[in-house]
Amino acid sequence: MFEFNHKKWIKSVFFVISIITILRSLIHIISPDGGAGSIAGIPLSQYSMEASQTIIFMFALWGISQLIIGLFYIYVLIIKPNLIPIMLLSLTLEYSLRLIIGQLKPILTTHTAPGAYGNYIMIPLSIILFLLSIKKTT
Numbered sequence: 649m650f651e652f653n654h655k656k657w658i659k660s661v662f663f664v665i666s667i668i669t670i671l672r673s674l675i676h677i678i679s680p681d682g683g684a685g686s687i688a689g690i691p692l693s694q695y696s697m698e699a700s701q702t703i704i705f706m707f708a709l710w711g712i713s714q715l716i717i718g719l720f721y722i723y724v725l726i727i728k729p730n731l732i733p734i735m736l737l738s739l740t741l742e743y744s745l746r747l748i749i750g751q752l753k754p755i756l757t758t759h760t761a762p763g764a765y766g767n768y769i770m771i772p773l774s775i776i777l778f779l780l781s782i783k784k785t786t
Contacts, residue, residue, distance in 0.1 A: 650782040652730045658781045662732055663725055665739065665770075669718035672763075676711025683707060689757035717742075736778040743770040 675683045682704045685692040692700040724731045747767040 650733070651785050652732055653781050653783045654729065655780065658732065658777055659725060659729065661773075661777060662721065662735070666718055666721035666725060669714055669721060673711040673714030673718055676707045676714065680704075681707075682711065688761040688763070689759040691756065691758055694756075733778055733781045736774050736781060739774040740771060740778065743767050743774065747771065 675687070679686065681692060684690045684703050684707045688707075690703060692703060695703070721735055724735050743766070746763070750764060750767070
């Protein structure tokens, strides 16, 4: 069986990931374009007003989901740190699926969104953190 290895630096890295998740969520919720055009490079002006508003609305919904996940990460960090390895596995799954969906359903953008680069960082990082966060019990 395995259990959390309670290394302080793993908690610190997970805390940074949690804060970044929450900040990204707030950008999607609060920013006038939800970050769709200003950050992700989706050319909103090339779409009808209704289509642009739908994209912005979807980004805000995505922000709500990210906020809930980020707050849950903080809860786990403070109240249930033994669940950090599971959260790291869920992080690996989330970013892996983002990468796959991005390949299967590409969208028109004026530049590569920062999140696309983040996929290539977060997948190996979360796997490494997971492996280092568990210890075998007897």
